[in-house]
Amino acid sequence: MLFPTPEFAIFFFLIFIAAWALRAHPEARKALLLAASYFFYGYWDWRLTGLLAGSSTLNYLAGLGLASTKDKVIRKRIMLAAVAANLCVLGFFKYYNFFMDSLTDLTVALGIQRDMPFLEIVLPIGISFFTFHGISYVVDVYRGHTKPVRSPIDIFLYISFFPQLVAGPILRASHFLPQLTRTASLNRTAVVFGFLLILNGMLKKVVLAHYIAIGLVDPVFADPTHASSIDLIAAHYAYAVQVYCDFSAYSDIAIGTAALLGYRFRKNFDRPLGATSLAQLWQRWHISLSTWLRDYLYRALRGEKRETGARMYRNIFLTMLLGGLWHGANWTFVVWGAIHGIGLCAERFIKTRWHAFRTGRRLSMAGAAVVGEYPEQPKANRFATFVGWLITFHLFTLSAIFFRSPDFGTAVDYFITMFSFQGGPHLLTPFLLALTAGSVAVQFLRGNGIERLAESARDLSPVWIGLLFGVGLLLIEMIGPEGVAPFIYFQF
Amino acid sequence: MALSLSHLNRSALTRHFGVLLLILAAASFGATSTHAQSRSAPAPGQRMEIAVIGDSVAHDLARGMEDFFAGKPHIRVVDKTRFATGLVRTDYYDWNKVVRDFLRRHHPAVIFVVIGGNDRQTIRRQGKRYDPLTKSWFAEYDRLVAHFMDDLKQHTRGKVYWVGLPPVRSEKMTADYRKMNRLYKREAEHHGFHYVSIWKKFLDASGEYSSFGDNLNGVRRRLRRGDGEHFTKDGRAVFASYVARAAGLAGIRNQASEIRK
Secondary structure (H helix, E strand, C coil), X not given: CCCCCHHXXXXXXXXXXXXXXXXXXXXXXXXXXXXXXXXHHHCCCHHHHHHHHHHHHHHHHHHHHHHCCCCHHHHHHHHHHHHHHHHHHHHHHHHHHHHHHHHHHHHHHCCCCCCCCCCCCCCCCXXXXXXXXXXXXXXXXXXXXXXXXXXXXXXXXXXXXXXXCCCCCCCCHXXXXXXXXXXXXXXXXXXXXXXXXXXXXXXXXXXXXHHHHHHHHHHHHHCHHHCCHHHHHHHHHHHHHHHHHHHHHHHHHHHHHHHHXXXXXXXXXXXXXXXXXXXXXXXXXXXXXXXXXXXXXHHHHHCCCCCCHHHHHHHXXXXXXXXXXXXXXXXXXXXXXXXXXXXXXXXXXXXXXXXXXXXXXXXXXXXXXXXXXXXXXCCCCHHHHHHHHHHHXXXXXXXXXXXXXXXXXXXXXXXXXXXXXXXXCCCCCHHHHHHHHHHHHHHHCCCCHHHHHHHHCCCCCHHHHHHHHHHHHHHHHHHCXXXXXXXHHHHC | CCCCHHHCCHHHHHHHHHHHHHHHHHHHXXXXXXXXXXXXXXXXXXXXXXXXXXXXXXXXXXXXXXXXXXXXXXEEEEEEECCCXXXXXXXXXXXXXXXXHHHHHCCCCXXXXXXXXXXXXXXXXXXXXXXXXXXXXXXXXXXXXXXXXXXXXXXXXXEEEEECCCCCCCHHHHHHHHHHHHHHHHHHHHCCCEEECCCHHHECCCXXXXXXXXXXXXXXXXXXXXXXXXXXXXXXXXXXXXXXXXXXXXXXXXXXXXXXX
């Protein structure tokens, strides 16, 4: 069930009414939301609900196991076993055939080709997200950041809650589980906030991402060798905008629907295309994944001690490389992750050296992680900020060519044809150019615009709020192209 | 009793000869009806144009054809495909007009058409709605397909091969495509086009959709992309090779090599 469809609208309307009718009965309310989440997931393929339930059971039992003992060795073993089991499930469904493909390439290259046992595996939608939820819960319980949950409904709901189930944002148990123990509440500001986020998400997905995709990105990326350089240049910018609009739209609608049910999710995107450094980009792009990688992968690689030098750079690079591979079983994602890993390392190295050169003292970068651990830096002037943005933006858009290409050869073809500087625009129209440029331009506006608008619109009467929301949805539906393209992040 | 010619009289010989001729004629008719006649290569210095028309699946075929005929300067593959299009949404992309314009400028000797994968949607015509895959939808869709084929037939002297849709991972879509293929086959034959079915080529031994299969070198590889609809590089090669052979173009490929030498 896709968010911008009548099916979801009916589903959510019914759940919204029922959930608030059960406000005084928290356990029944949670059971309703859990059942709704499984219905939502099973709507694609009901057989996959077994996998979701199995994953939830595994992590629930691991949590209980961790709670049952204080023995450090046993606790570590339980945690490692649970994480390994989660990764095995993810590895099988997502990477098995990729592994077989790569093995076939290797055997062909070595002249000892064999038929590999490929399996017709259907990638369960959202598996990367619910696996990360499970790992997050078990590791947090192990680290003592969150208490183990006794109620199976709570942990099952945490992993499967439908707004975030198939494409995030990735919730933290320590942030979400306490909300389940409180009585849900809804005020007018939260309603307006939820409605505005849903409208914003719908606008980005149904209008911006969709027009850009069908008009420019999809045809150009399908066969870059047949496109003109102008179209290729435009399409690589447009794709960066499309993937931002598509994914941040899903997050917006997820956060908005959760808000209407009385739950708070943290912001997942914060004007990332306006970032002036790679570190800042990763603090603003898919924040829940960046922080997840920082807390569970980077810190696992780093160990207990804070570190500097080559080990730190190695760990940053590996974190980004594996973060790239998380996006899909394809070498193109590995290359994309490697570009960002190298970029982050280079940026950190240059900044450290530049600071030392200017001030004569070494900038402490100890323990700097992928995101969120930068020490306070001297304020840059406007020109340096602009250059920083220009480099960051282009590194993001150019690396996105690997992200979007179905295979490495297509990405290479793309670069070769783009830099041949031949041919005029065939697909690029002023309309698509305006959509792309406009979407980048709004990234430089002040943040928290929706929060401020929700705050200022809270005095409107409920009738007006409902009416404006309905009219907004209708307008978006009217101006968008027909059909609903699946969200890009579903495949991850 | 041993049979020899000496035991047969003149009328019996004539009768046997007639039967033999009939069998030979039937056999040759059968051969041409099940396998397309092998084409002759273009004369030296002449270029043969092969057009591929349709949606993103057609694009996969075009890419595969380009690779299939790579290094054959006498054969030019023209990729006239457009993503996310079909015959239903004429307001978005009018394939009839596009094909008419295209065939005024190009004169391909062979045309392959693969289209319809995006057509499982509501048809809106003159204020009426036809819900996808209903009986009335099929009637209206049949009309659209026939109209497109009419235009194609009127504007080309080339051989037209209508390539059926392949099975896909989604069982529902596969079932729908099977029904749509029946319609394409019927209309193609009605218009004097050749219908090429690629259905069985992309099924496994149990008759189910499979993303994997032997590539042209006989190595088991992934043939379909992760979306379960489009083709990988190996898949495109298998797709194009199969279709080219069905259209009798494999010989031209070899002959063209000889001409070049």
